[in-house]
Amino acid sequence: MIIDLNSVEKNSAHKHYDVCLCGAGPAGITAARVLSKQGKKVAIFEGGGLEYSELSQDLYQGESVGLQYWDAVHSDRLRYFGGTSNHWSGRCAFFDKVDFEQRNYFGLPGWPITREDVFQFFDAACSVLDISREAFHASQVTKWNGENFRFSESTRSPPTRFGEKYYSELKDSSNIDVYINANLTEINLNKDLDAVTSFEIRNYGNQKFLFSAKNYVIALGSIENARLLLNCDKQVPSGIGNQSGMVGRCFMEHFNVGIGRFVSDDSPIWQQGRIQLNPSENMIRKLQIGNAILDFERSSHPISYGRLKKLKQTMREEVCKSEFLTGLSRNILDFDCPGDGLITSLIEQTPNLNSRVSLGTEKDMFGMRRVKLDWQANAADYKTIRTLGLEVAKEMARSGAARVQLKDFILDDTKDISEIGRHAHQMGTTRMSEDPRFGVVNKNLQIHGFKNIFVAGSSVFPTGGGANPTLTVVMLSERLGHHLAKS
Amino acid sequence: MHTQKDHRFYLGRRNFILAMFMYPFLISKLMADNKIGVGSPLFLDEEDGFVILGGWVLLKDDLIQNPD
Numbered sequence: 001m002i003i004d005l006n007s008v009e010k011n012s013a014h015k016h017y018d019v020c021l022c023g024a025g026p027a028g029i030t031a032a033r034v035l036s037k038q039g040k041k042v043a044i045f046e047g048g049g050l051e052y053s054e055l056s057q058d059l060y061q062g063e064s065v066g067l068q069y070w071d072a073v074h075s076d077r078l079r080y081f082g083g084t085s086n087h088w089s090g091r092c093a094f095f096d097k098v099d100f101e102q103r104n105y106f107g108l109p110g111w112p113i114t115r116e117d118v119f120q121f122f123d124a125a126c127s128v129l130d131i132s133r134e135a136f137h138a139s140q141v142t143k144w145n146g147e148n149f150r151f152s153e154s155t156r157s158p159p160t161r162f163g164e165k166y167y168s169e170l171k172d173s174s175n176i177d178v179y180i181n182a183n184l185t186e187i188n189l190n191k192d193l194d195a196v197t198s199f200e201i202r203n204y205g206n207q208k209f210l211f212s213a214k215n216y217v218i219a220l221g222s223i224e225n226a227r228l229l230l231n232c233d234k235q236v237p238s239g240i241g242n243q244s245g246m247v248g249r250c251f252m253e254h255f256n257v258g259i260g261r262f263v264s265d266d267s268p269i270w271q272q273g274r275i276q277l278n279p280s281e282n283m284i285r286k287l288q289i290g291n292a293i294l295d296f297e298r299s300s301h302p303i304s305y306g307r308l309k310k311l312k313q314t315m316r317e318e319v320c321k322s323e324f325l326t327g328l329s330r331n332i333l334d335f336d337c338p339g340d341g342l343i344t345s346l347i348e349q350t351p352n353l354n355s356r357v358s359l360g361t362e363k364d365m366f367g368m369r370r371v372k373l374d375w376q377a378n379a380a381d382y383k384t385i386r387t388l389g390l391e392v393a394k395e396m397a398r399s400g401a402a403r404v405q406l407k408d409f410i411l412d413d414t415k416d417i418s419e420i421g422r423h424a425h426q427m428g429t430t431r432m433s434e435d436p437r438f439g440v441v442n443k444n445l446q447i448h449g450f451k452n453i454f455v456a457g458s459s460v461f462p463t464g465g466g467a468n469p470t471l472t473v474v475m476l477s478e479r480l481g482h483h484l485a486k487s
Numbered sequence: 488m489h490t491q492k493d494h495r496f497y498l499g500r501r502n503f504i505l506a507m508f509m510y511p512f513l514i515s516k517l518m519a520d521n522k523i524g525v526g527s528p529l530f531l532d533e534e535d536g537f538v539i540l541g542g543w544v545l546l547k548d549d550l551i552q553n554p555d
Contacts, residue, residue, distance in 0.1 A: 260542065393544035394537055405542045 002171045004049070005182040005203040015177070017043045019484055020199050020213040022184040022228075025083020026470060027456040027477045028219035029162045029170070030128055034481025036175040043211055044170070045182040045201055048080030050163070055204060056080055059183070059364050060224075062371030066355065067420055073373050076424040077221055081180060082163020084221065084424075085470075090159025092131050093152065093467035096291060098281040099348075103463070105288040105380070108250070108351045111462050112434045112443040121478035128474050129157045130165075142269060146395045148283045152276035152293050154467075182209075185366045187216070187232045187240055187453070195451040202366055215484050219456035219477070222251065223371055226357040226429035226459065229440075229447075231368045241430070241440045241447040248357035250428040251375060252464040255347040256421035259389045260406040263340050264298055267401055273298045277395075278466055279388060287391075290348030290384040291466025294392045296402070298341035343404065346423055347388065348464045350380045357429050375422075382417055386410050425469050430459040445480050456480050 019035055021028050024046035032042045048056035056079045064073050078086045095118070100111045126132055135155035144151045170178050179201065186200035188210070198212040218225050226248040230239040241247055264270050274297040284291055349355070355376035359369035390411070393404035409415040433439025436448040439462065445454045456477050458469045465472070538545045 390544070394535070397537060397544055397546045404544050406539075406544060408542060411539065411542065 001173070001176070002050075002167075002178045002180060005179050005201065005209065006205065008203070008209070015043065015211060017041045017177075017211065017213040019043070019215045019217060020045070020211050021217040021219060021456075022199065023083065023219035023221070023224075023457070024081050024163070024178060024180075025219065025221065025457075026085050026088075026128075026160075026162050027458075027473050028083070028217070029166050030125075030474050030477035031217060031219065031456050031481040031484070032176055033128075033166070033169070034478055035485055036173055038482075038485035040175065040485055042176045043213065044176060044178045045184055045199065045211075046081050046178065046180045047183040048078075049180050050081045050167075052078065052080050052086075056181075059366075060371075061364075062223075062227075062373060063360050063362075064373045064375065066374040066376050069373055069375055069422060072422060072424065073223065073371060076422075076426070077223065080163070081167075081178075082161055085160060085162040088157075088159045088161075088470060090157035091154055091468045092129060092157055092471040093154040093293075094136070095465040095467050095472050096278070096281055098284050099291055099463060099465035099467075101285075103285075103288070106350045106463060107380075108353075108431075109433050109435060109438050109462065112432055118472065118475045118479065121475040121482075124478045125471055125474040128160070128478075129471065130160050131155050131157050131471075144269075144277065145399050145401075148280050148391055149277040149294070149395050150280055152278045154276070157470075183366060184218070184220075184228060185368060186234065187228075189235045189240070193235060194449060196453045206366070214452060215487065216453045217456055217480070217484070218453070221457055222426035222429045222459035223357055223373065225455055225457065226251075227359065227368075227371045229430070230357075230359050240453070241450065243449055244437050244440075246431065246436075246438065246440050248429050249353050249355075250351040250431050250462075251355045251357050251373065251426070252349050252351060252428040252461070253375060254423040254425045254464060254466075255345065255349055255377070255381065255385065256423050257345050257347060257385055257417065258407065258419055259294065259343040259345055259385075259392070259410060260404055261340060261342055262296060262396065262402040262404045264296075264402040265400060269401060270298060277392060279391070283391065287387055289387050290350065290381070290464075292348060292384070292388050293346040293466055294388065295344045295346070296341060296396075297344070343392070345385075345388070346425075346466065346468075347381075347385055348466050349377060349384075351428060351431065351463055352376055352378050352381075354378070355428075377417075377420060382413070385417055386413060423468075425458070425464070427458040427461040427464045427469060430455045431462045432460045433462060444483050445476070454480060454484065 018040040019042045021032055022045045024044050032044050035042050060074045060077055062073045078084045097115050100115045102110045136153050170176050181203050182201045185202045188198045190197050196216045198210045201209045229241050229247045232240045277294045356374050358372045360372040362370045389406050393406055396402040396404050409417045430440035432441050441447055441455050441460050447453050458473050536547050538547055
């Protein structure tokens with residue numbers, strides 16, 4: 001059933017559920033569907049409506065004080081039914097074995113669970129995301145000729161828009177009630193401060209409703225999960241789950257850094273015009289760096305010089321001798337130089353205590369403090385960026401597939417890496433660790449020190465890996481759903 | 488990351504022609520920057536059998552060291 005809380009009379013919505021779950025994005029909907037199939041009664045609370053609205057989206061407004069995040073604090077996330085899947089690109093990729101290992105050079109504990117613990121839910125996640133196991137293997141049509149890198153295995157979801165795909169199923173479900181325009185504004189605790197007694201939910205008329213359950217889940221995304229827990233300071237002044245000061249810490253993104261440019265040969269690997277490489281797991285361990293995807297995209301294929309095109313191509317060659325004119329032609333005239341291309345990247349950042357979500361001073365319409373994001377990179381991150389840039393350039397030269405011109409900040413570590421972008425992959429802030437000093441949730445995604453509240457989504461990632469996070473988020477949510485169903 | 492040494496490399500005529508064929512943009516770019524020319528001495532960064540020239544990461548085999 002889908003219930004618009006804006007249309008519900010005050011105090012008429014008291015119900016008791018097996019699980020109260022906040023957030024109707026990929027993590028929340030996936031966990032709720034698992035629970036429903038196991039016969040559990042679930043309430044999903046979605047702060048937005050069925051469609052985008054400025055009123056709801058405004059609650060994501062905040063400030064960014066670290067690395068440039070522009071307006072992404074507000075715009076990368078979508079606050080309505082289906083969540084950020086409503087503008088997801090659909091790329092699905094694996095986290096590698098090395099991503100789950102304890103990499104001591106990162107300075108904080110890694111994943112307390114194994115890759116196998118997560119991947120037992122791979123087939124279920126494929127079904128949720130409309131992808132197939134076989135499609136991953138099909139993405140590797142040839143083998144990369146080199147030791148230090150490998151072709152990136154990935155596939156694309158249509159992409160699955162969770163709100164659209166699962167609307168009818170949720171609406172018709174006898175086990176799931178979806179409340180829209182339902183904003184979680186307080187988490188009420190028992191006297192011992194070790195269990196949740198109710199979720200306080202408000203509609204846009206600021207009317208208050210209380211919902212209770214055996215177990216509670218927040219699945220609001222990395223920024224909002226932390227913001228909510230920090231704002232719930234009525235009974236616990238430092239915020240719920242923040243006894244070690246870890247809520248909001250270790251906010252991670254994937255760095256999007258332009259490594260340089262390349263000129264390619266005419267070998268078959270360039271037939272698609274683009275190749276994506278991961279560093280080998282051995283090289284990651286040996287050089288003590290993060291994981292990544294290095295993305296080589298050719299602007300154009302090498303040209304066959306025909307007689308009729310000679311004049312045009314001669315002009316093109318002349319233009320391509322000048323870096324300035326090349327840039328101009330690429331960006332303005334859509335006129336590429338033969339065989340050249342740009343190298344972009346998706347690079348794992350280290351879990352960094354100083355990279356964090358905290359609360360600003362301004363408040364939203366519900367009186368909750370808005371988010372302050374301080375995204376930071378550190379020396380280990382710069383080492384990963386520079387090392388991967390140089391190593392992939394050498395690998396390309398060895399293979400003969402291309403020659404790479406690196407940006408000056410790759411080769412000269414006295415130059416700042418100022419051109420760090422993001423991938424809208426927000427991770428960390430309620431990281432998973434068996435030791436409460438280094439995390440917010442345990443390996444079952446249960447908040448340390450609390451009996452019945454759990455966190456879903458990429459905020460629990462202890463490290464960010466070198467792959468897009470959605471597939472892993474869905475597998476973890478499947479796992480959480482099964483764990484809660486058993487309990 | 489790499490050491491800057493005063494190595495003198497010369498681009499051999501045969502490799503120059505091959506390079507022009509395979510990497511026209513690279514070579515023309517380097518020539519435009521006055522960083523490369525047939526018979527010209529070059530000041531290069533070197534590491535592990537690679538030559539770094541104007542930010543380009545090349546194999547030593549891309550160039551031929553002057554026998555002198």
